[in-house]
Amino acid sequence: MRILLIHADYLKYNVRDKTSIAEDIPEKMMEGSFKESLVVFTAIEKEDETNPEAVIKNAIKEIKEVFNKVKAEKIVIYPYAHLSSSLSSPEMAKKILKSMETALENEGFNVSRVPFGWYKAFKISCKGHPLSELSRTIKAEPKREKIAKEEIESK
Amino acid sequence: MRILLIHADYLKYNVRDKTSIAEDIPEKMMEGSFKESLVVFTAIEKEDETNPEAVIKNAIKEIKEVFNKVKAEKIVIYPYAHLSSSLSSPEMAKKILKSMETALENEGFNVSRVPFGWYKAFKISCKGHPLSELSRTIKAEPKREKIAKEEIESK
Numbered sequence: 001m002r003i004l005l006i007h008a009d010y011l012k013y014n015v016r017d018k019t020s021i022a023e024d025i026p027e028k029m030m031e032g033s034f035k036e037s038l039v040v041f042t043a044i045e046k047e048d049e050t051n052p053e054a055v056i057k058n059a060i061k062e063i064k065e066v067f068n069k070v071k072a073e074k075i076v077i078y079p080y081a082h083l084s085s086s087l088s089s090p091e092m093a094k095k096i097l098k099s100m101e102t103a104l105e106n107e108g109f110n111v112s113r114v115p116f117g118w119y120k121a122f123k124i125s126c127k128g129h130p131l132s133e134l135s136r137t138i139k140a141e142p143k144r145e146k147i148a149k150e151e152i153e154s155k
Numbered sequence: 156m157r158i159l160l161i162h163a164d165y166l167k168y169n170v171r172d173k174t175s176i177a178e179d180i181p182e183k184m185m186e187g188s189f190k191e192s193l194v195v196f197t198a199i200e201k202e203d204e205t206n207p208e209a210v211i212k213n214a215i216k217e218i219k220e221v222f223n224k225v226k227a228e229k230i231v232i233y234p235y236a237h238l239s240s241s242l243s244s245p246e247m248a249k250k251i252l253k254s255m256e257t258a259l260e261n262e263g264f265n266v267s268r269v270p271f272g273w274y275k276a277f278k279i280s281c282k283g284h285p286l287s288e289l290s291r292t293i294k295a296e297p298k299r300e301k302i303a304k305e306e307i308e309s310k
């Protein structure tokens with residue numbers, strides 16, 4: 001799993017066209033508007049299919065750590081295939097994204113999830129402080145690869 | 156090289172803190188505001204160091220193709236390390252990003268480049284039509300890998 005965490009003043013989206021792998025969504029998921037959020041752009045990868053529970057657990061840990069540091073008010077999970085060139089099946093991606101949402105809700109976080117498989121218009125405002133843009137590679141193994149200093153800095 | 160192309164109603168940014176690898180920039184690059192743009196988020200990768208000229212040439216070709224399809228008015232090159240976990244040296248990245256800017260300018264495009272190595276606040280509005288968000292892996296070889304259908308659709 002690859003995640004890109006953006007501490008945002010706001011994120012707004014609305015769905016446009018469906019793709020062939022779009023999830024069915026209720027009316028209320030057709031658009032969303034969130035303030036003071038940690039937006040978690042997320043790509044589920046092929047290798048996550050082997051042990052999804054462990055990957056989800058490690059992702060949740062990482063998200064909570066950043067959330068607490070930046071003092072965001074809510075978490076928005078945003079499916080984002082462009083972060084990886086080795087994607088899982090769409091079915092597995094939907095399953096893992098929903099499990100992440102549920103796991104974070106169960107821990108008491110205010111969480112929203114943006115629909116999978118739809119073309120979407122979106123607006124985002126990234127705050128720009130040093131922790132407002134971070135990326136992570138999440139593995140099933142308990143000790144994730146530490147992010148290279150270069151990767152944080154050279155943007 | 157990994158690129159993420161966003162057809163945007165607008166992109167606005169302003170630099171915040173410097174990182175240790177920040178490029179020196181003139182006052183006018185401290186902030187920017189662009190309308191109707193193709194924003195090219197770009198990560199320069201380790202393997203691009205072997206044959207940068209070929210990678211630049213192939214990137215330019217790809218950018219022009221998308222630019223003409225979406226009918227944007229200008230191109231904004233935005234350094235974005237988060238798109239890869241195998242980055243080039245910062246020096247090589249700066250060199251390649253500047254060369255991309257110059258090459259596109261020489262072909263008559265209206266191009267701007269966002270500074271490398273600075274923390275930045277930014278706002279972007281992605282249009283949401285099917286071609287408004289595309290990613291590509293650019294190689295030195297003349298025939299780039301065709302993007303998987305899945306990669307375009309499962310976002």
Ligand SMILES: [Mg+2]
Pocket residue numbers: 101105111112113
């Ligand atoms: Mg919810």
